[in-house]
Amino acid sequence: MIQVSAASLLIEEPYTPGLSREYVAKTYGVALDDVAKLGSAENPFGPSPKALAVVREASARIDIYPEWTARVFREAIAAKFGFEADRIVCGAGETEVISLIIRAFAKAGDSILMYEPCFPIYHIFAENEGRVPIYVPMGPDFDLVVDRYIDTLRKDQPKIAFITNPHSPSGKLMEEADIRRICDAAADNTLVVLDEAYIHFSETPGSIALTREYSNLIVLRTFSKAYGLAGLRLGFGIAQNKALIAPLLAMKPTWNLGQMQIAGGGAAMADDAHVEYTVKTIVEMRNYVTGRLKGLNRFRMIPGSRSNFFMLEITDDSLDSTQAFNALLERGVIVKDCSVSFRGLGKRYLRIDVSLKKHMDRLADALRDIDSGKHAAKG
Ligand SMILES: Cc1ncc(COP(=O)(O)O)c(C=O)c1O
Known part of the structure; x- marks a missing residue:
């Protein structure tokens, strides 16, 4: 039998990638362009x-x-x-x-x-x-x-x-x-x-x-x-x-x-101009989304991100990060469930990209909707 030379190559923790926009559009009936893909920290403007x-x-x-x-x-x-x-x-x-x-x-x-x-x-x-x-x-x-x-x-x-x-x-x-x-x-x-x-x-x-x-x-x-x-x-x-x-x-x-x-x-x-434009927009949107996510009851933004994403804490014990992830998916928003994507975090956090204004608005609206509790996650 062919042997694997490093025994621990058999570990069962492959990298878990983010979902695609196409998958979410098809599964949840959201127009492809409207799906907010906020899970992989990509550049919403694409390349130069x-x-x-x-x-x-x-x-x-x-x-x-x-x-x-x-x-x-x-x-x-x-x-x-x-x-x-x-x-x-x-x-x-x-x-x-x-x-x-x-x-x-x-x-x-x-x-x-x-x-x-x-x-x-x-x-x-x-x-x-x-x-x-x-x-x-x-x-x-x-x-x-x-x-x-x-x-x-x-x-x-x-x-x-x-x-x-x-x-x-x-x-x-x-x-x-x-x-x-x-x-x-x-x-x-x-x-x-x-x-x-x-x-x-x-x-x-x-x-x-x-x-x-x-x-x-x-x-x-x-x-x-x-x-x-x-x-x-x-x-x-x-x-x-x-x-x-x-x-x-x-x-x-x-x-x-x-x-x-x-x-x-x-x-x-x-x-350089392409990078400068990207950074300027993302920094503006980071401030914008910070404002829009104030006043939620079940969620709290972890302050101080200097990147193109931020962490969101789920402060309501009756909701975990996988339920929140799924509830956002149903609303056409893809984020990272930190319990799947990062070791050691448990089920209380999401990582969410900063992106175009329309995507930040979709995110904020979806969170407000989930926050109101009327549309609890399916699980
Ligand atoms: C902290 C960090 N380093 C490196 C990378 C890998 O980037 P690359 O696409 O260049 O392999 C990522 C990708 O998400 C990352 O988050």
Whole structure:
């Protein structure tokens, strides 16, 4: 019989993706355009039209193998951030880069530090091959409690320490001074991974520059969020310390990015105006929806998100997050049920994207309707 080499590859916790707009439109009889898809933190404006044109053009070359390191894309990233291209590794989304990092820098039995809750891919990949996730609990209203993170970092000396900034699912932003404190506290053999998937929405420049000061730091970015290219699959890791990047390049599947990804990524990054428009609108809508969700009795928005989503607490004990999720679906609104999508949260929270005004209105109306109790969830 064929044997799986890592026993724990048999774990039964695959990633649970969000539902599609088509499925909800068909199942609940809502016009496709009206379905509010607020569960995957995608860009409601889609990608830059300039990037789309370049992707189409690149499709003429799909009979030709791409350059295996995505050289032109790496050069474009390098130029944008003022680094050498050999300090960058690109992947099919950040997710691929995360998997490479975990495999390259932690072996079976090694520990990997993260907040609980966090982006589930960190612990799913960690556990896949027998590594051990260590969780730092968050504080009231998902405060990051950096001192607690640092205490655990010092005590357990994990091989890898993940930070997400802004954090998911809470959207809370960590100050750069705290990121420095974490890098300072990390032991020589601990790699700090700063995941900046949502950094644009915080309206801060992020902390890629810190990699010049800290040889134990790698920063990750994705094109799935502000760049609107979740379906193209593009992300990268950047570190001034070449010794962090070289093993990732050596381990990655040789042609992990295709012609369209390599060309599209560079074009997307060149269109600052598209990202600026996206961020400006999302920040406006974050304020708008915060106003619209005030005064609910059964729900409370967790304050302080600096991302393109926020958490909603269900304060009424007679309603749980799965019932609320289903009640919203029936009203054409797709969100994330945190009890399914995030470890350690129980049944009291939803994560909801900030999106177009019409979707925020549909969400607010649906919540008000459920709040009134007249239309209790079916279960
Ligand atoms: C915190 C965080 N990091 C990384 C990713 C992965 O993004 P990608 O689409 O680039 O794989 C996500 C996706 O939802 C995320 O929430």
